[in-house]
Amino acid sequence: xxxxxxxxxxxxxxxxxxxxxxxxxxxxxxxxxxxxxxxxxxxxxxxxxxxxxxxxxxxxxxxxxxxxxxxxxxxxxxxxxxxxxxxxxxxxxxxxxxxxxxxxxxxxxxxxxxxxxxxxxxxxxxxxxxxxxxxxxxxxxxxxxxxxxxxxxxxxxxxxxxxxxxxxxxxxxxxxxxxxxxxxxxxxxxxxxxxxxxxxxxxxxxxxxxxxxxxxxxxxxxxxxxxxxxxxxxxxxxxxxxxxxxxxxxxxxxxxxxxxxxxxxxxxxxxxxxxxxxxxxxxxxxxxxxxxxxxxxxxxxxxxxxxxxxxxxxxxxxxxxxxxxxxxxxxxxxxxxxxxxxxxxxxxxxxxxxxxxxxxxxxxxxxxxxxxxxxxxxxxxxxxxxxxxxxxxxxx
Numbered sequence: 001x002x003x004x005x006x007x008x009x010x011x012x013x014x015x016x017x018x019x020x021x022x023x024x025x026x027x028x029x030x031x032x033x034x035x036x037x038x039x040x041x042x043x044x045x046x047x048x049x050x051x052x053x054x055x056x057x058x059x060x061x062x063x064x065x066x067x068x069x070x071x072x073x074x075x076x077x078x079x080x081x082x083x084x085x086x087x088x089x090x091x092x093x094x095x096x097x098x099x100x101x102x103x104x105x106x107x108x109x110x111x112x113x114x115x116x117x118x119x120x121x122x123x124x125x126x127x128x129x130x131x132x133x134x135x136x137x138x139x140x141x142x143x144x145x146x147x148x149x150x151x152x153x154x155x156x157x158x159x160x161x162x163x164x165x166x167x168x169x170x171x172x173x174x175x176x177x178x179x180x181x182x183x184x185x186x187x188x189x190x191x192x193x194x195x196x197x198x199x200x201x202x203x204x205x206x207x208x209x210x211x212x213x214x215x216x217x218x219x220x221x222x223x224x225x226x227x228x229x230x231x232x233x234x235x236x237x238x239x240x241x242x243x244x245x246x247x248x249x250x251x252x253x254x255x256x257x258x259x260x261x262x263x264x265x266x267x268x269x270x271x272x273x274x275x276x277x278x279x280x281x282x283x284x285x286x287x288x289x290x291x292x293x294x295x296x297x298x299x300x301x302x303x304x305x306x307x308x309x310x311x312x313x314x315x316x317x318x319x320x321x322x323x324x325x326x327x328x329x330x331x332x333x334x335x336x337x338x339x340x341x342x343x344x345x346x347x348x349x350x351x352x353x354x355x356x357x358x359x360x361x362x363x364x365x366x367x368x369x370x371x372x373x374x375x376x377x378x379x380x381x382x383x384x385x386x387x388x389x390x391x392x393x394x395x396x
Contacts, residue, residue: 007312008204012081023267030077042074044257067245071253075260082197083210085230087237089244094213096249097227104243108134110157115142119166120360123368142172152184162191167319167355167376169294171303178206198270199312203232214259216346224258226251273316277379281318289395294319318377326372338390345378
């Protein structure tokens with residue numbers, strides 16, 4: 001099993017005061033047995049308000065569930081521990097998390113550098129929402145340190161990184177980019193959705209903020225929508241906390257419960273996702289109908305060495321370009337049987353999609369437009385032989 005040479009595994013103390021590894025923390029961090037009943041799973045606190053012990057006397061620190069809920073606290077504590085951050089925040093969606101970062105840490109007139117192959121929803125948020133509020137942005141190839149440096153100005157307040165990127169699976173060197181950004185006075189935000197904290201820990205590499213769509217690998221079962229933010233230091237955490245409460249796009253207790261259930265098996269799921277994705281990528285790389293495979297685990301991938309330095313393994317996402325063009329790529333997506341045609345990713349089931357017409361349609365006509373012949377796979381945890389057979393018959 002590959003393990004990146006520069007990867008820093010999660011180790012932190014739980015209630016017994018000893019340092020533990022990732023999967024132990026995923027099961028226990030923020031999740032002490034209930035002191036009243038001994039329940040080993042944090043309850044769903046389906047309440048909007050809390051009895052106070054006198055005016056201003058908050059019992060356990062809770063007053064209203066937008067401001068705080070014990071089920072959500074358990075999830076936030078666990079995610080902050082896994083990412084090695086000061087404090088975590090759980091949101092109603094990944095984009096709600098992203099929007100809160102922008103509102104909390106930027107002001108009208110500020111400039112942001114974003115990837116030139118960012119997720120379509122992130123691009124839409126910058127281009128159609130934040131731009132109207134006065135935030136300026138410039139797309140840049142984040143695989144090229146010099147290109148990023150060239151577009152950073154005196155007003156650049158934030159560098160936004162995805163790695164691996166969605167859907168082209170480019171790899172950014174977090175440590176080098178963080179050093180560059182900090183020298184220019186900019187905050188570094190890393191979208192860690194594709195890697196998850198099991199495979200990559202951006203805060204240990206110098207990032208200031210990590211954001212997730214927990215809908216994906218963190219939740220892992222395609223049954224709950226959510227987002228999360230983890231901050232490295234207290235000042236940023238305080239700003240995020242104020243806007244988290246003030247803007248109100250918080251995770252509800254049922255969603256927090258489901259996401260926390262998913263977190264417990266993140267390590268074992270990610271290992272299976274990676275095992276299967278490696279086999280799928282190797283199969284596609286040798287198929288005559290495939291023009292190019294985008295998977296950082298392949299030695300031919302331009303970001304292979306950087307990924308090996310900062311990731312534990314290479315992830316469960318694989319993208320490839322169909323040799324026969326756009327229509328062939330679209331037709332392929334309709335022919336798979338085990339791979340389900342659908343948006344989203346990171347669940348236990350394998351998904352296939354055409355980014356140009358689906359998840360990244362919002363980038364059409366922009367510098368972020370994705371290749372028309374591109375197919376994206378979210379490789380699930382099914383039997384690898386079944387996945388390979390399905391792709392073999394679909395490719396013909």
